[in-house]
Amino acid sequence: MNDKSHEGLSRRDVLRGALAAGAATLTPAVLAARPGALLARAIPKSGEQIPAVGLGTWQTFDVGSSEAERAPLRDVLKRFVALGGKVIDSSPMYGESEAVVGDLAAKNGVHDRLFLATKVWTTGRNAGIRQMETSMRLLHTSKLDLMQVHNLVDWKTHLETLRGWKAQGRVRYLGITHYTEGAYDDLERVMRAEKPDFVQFNYSIVSREAERRLLPLSQELGIAVLVNRPFEKAGLFGKVRDKALPAWATEIDCASWAQFFLKFILSHPAVTCAIPATSKVKHLEDNMQAGFGRLPDAATREKMASLVRQL
Numbered sequence: 001m002n003d004k005s006h007e008g009l010s011r012r013d014v015l016r017g018a019l020a021a022g023a024a025t026l027t028p029a030v031l032a033a034r035p036g037a038l039l040a041r042a043i044p045k046s047g048e049q050i051p052a053v054g055l056g057t058w059q060t061f062d063v064g065s066s067e068a069e070r071a072p073l074r075d076v077l078k079r080f081v082a083l084g085g086k087v088i089d090s091s092p093m094y095g096e097s098e099a100v101v102g103d104l105a106a107k108n109g110v111h112d113r114l115f116l117a118t119k120v121w122t123t124g125r126n127a128g129i130r131q132m133e134t135s136m137r138l139l140h141t142s143k144l145d146l147m148q149v150h151n152l153v154d155w156k157t158h159l160e161t162l163r164g165w166k167a168q169g170r171v172r173y174l175g176i177t178h179y180t181e182g183a184y185d186d187l188e189r190v191m192r193a194e195k196p197d198f199v200q201f202n203y204s205i206v207s208r209e210a211e212r213r214l215l216p217l218s219q220e221l222g223i224a225v226l227v228n229r230p231f232e233k234a235g236l237f238g239k240v241r242d243k244a245l246p247a248w249a250t251e252i253d254c255a256s257w258a259q260f261f262l263k264f265i266l267s268h269p270a271v272t273c274a275i276p277a278t279s280k281v282k283h284l285e286d287n288m289q290a291g292f293g294r295l296p297d298a299a300t301r302e303k304m305a306s307l308v309r310q311l
Contacts, residue, residue: 038084039291041272043173044222045197050115052266053291054087055080055284056228056277062095072279074104079281081110083288089200089226089275090139091119091150092131102139111140117198117226119150119177120158128158132165146198148175152186159194173197179228181209191217200226203271205264205308207232215270224272230265231258231276239311246307252300253293258283262290264304267297 039052055076063069080088090097098118105111118135120128136144147162149155155176162174175198176190184201191199191214199218203210207229218225231237240257254260258276265274276287296304 036292038288039266039295041224043197043224043272045173045224050273051084051086051291052271052273053085053262053288054089054115054226054273054275055085056275057088057090057097057101058094058277060277060279061090061097061100063100064096070100070104072281073100074108075281076279076284077101077104077110078108079284080288081108081113083285084291085288086113086115087117087226087273087275088114089117089228090135091121092135093119093121093150098135098138102141106140115145116141117146117148117175118144119148120162121150121153123154123157125157125161128154128161132161136170143169144171146173146175147171148177148198148200151178152176152183152190155190155194159196173224175199175224175226177201177226177228181207184209184213187214188217191221191223195221196223198224198226198272200228200275202229203227203265203268204230204232204236205261205305206236208305211268215268219270225270227265227271227274230274231261236261236308239308243311248300248303251294252296255289256286258286259290260304262287263295264301266290267295267301 040049041052042049061073063073088101090101092098101116105114116139118139120132122128122131132147136142147165149158159174162171165171166174175196176187177200178187179202181202187199187201190196199214201210201214203215215225237257245254245257245260249260252263254263262274262276265271278284278287
């Protein structure tokens with residue numbers, strides 16, 4: 001899952017508050033990327049580079065077929081690609097999201113510039129195959145970049161199918177997902193036993209259990225990491241409403257609270273890509289800026305987390 005975390009008053013208030021930050025008292029930080037370059041990370045199993053800020057679609061892309069409903073998302077997708085974005089994550093669980101992504105990508109002529117990820121979310125081999133084939137049809141592709149087992153539902157069955165599909169060239173990578181810390185024991189077991197190409201789970205500046213368990217394990221096993229719920233389903237924006245960014249945020253090239261939260265996530269070396277969701281171009285642009293400039297070092301990360309805890 002991803003966050004529909006840009007859609008309320010809190011995000012607008014937070015963006016205004018961020019502009020009130022004053023001059024910086026600088027603290028140590030490290031450069032994240034070349035000036036002007038969107039941060040990219042390597043997929044451990046292949047070395048392929050993908051941008052570290054992607055796009056989730058839960059709720060935000062679940063719309064009808066009318067021009068009025070789809071036009072804002074068409075603009076989001078165009079801007080996402082223009083800024084260097086590639087990774088888009090969806091699921092059959094997300095209503096019309098797969099169909100909307102597939103249609104808009106095809107109509108915009110950007111299909112071959114995307115890294116498309118979706119999921120299988122059912123039980124049984126035949127049902128899984130039918131669902132995955134439907135997803136590929138909706139996404140307008142015969143070869144998917146990443147297919148994941150959603151919330152570990154019938155994972156043994158689906159991973160067996162996906163290994164066959166990968167050998168046949170129908171999928172490039174396979175993975176597993178969950179969105180709650182209560183599933184970490186199961187995720188750890190499957191990661192150790194199956195060593196998938198990707199794992200997706202929740203991680204944020206206030207939910208750091210993954211930092212202690214899943215992120216180190218991902219590094220050890222060479223598994224790429226997609227991060228969902230980076231904004232705690234809008235909860236983080238509620239915490240910082242009407243509050244200005246700390247002056248020292250400029251040391252990590254941070255101009256908004258969304259960038260503050262995302263840069264914290266991206267500064268962990270095991271994170272391959274974070275996938276915040278939005279249906280607004282201005283929020284997409286804000287999110288994408290987290291992938292430019294400097295990231296916090298270890299000391300600054302703890303300073304960031306301490307600040308948020310005290311709010």
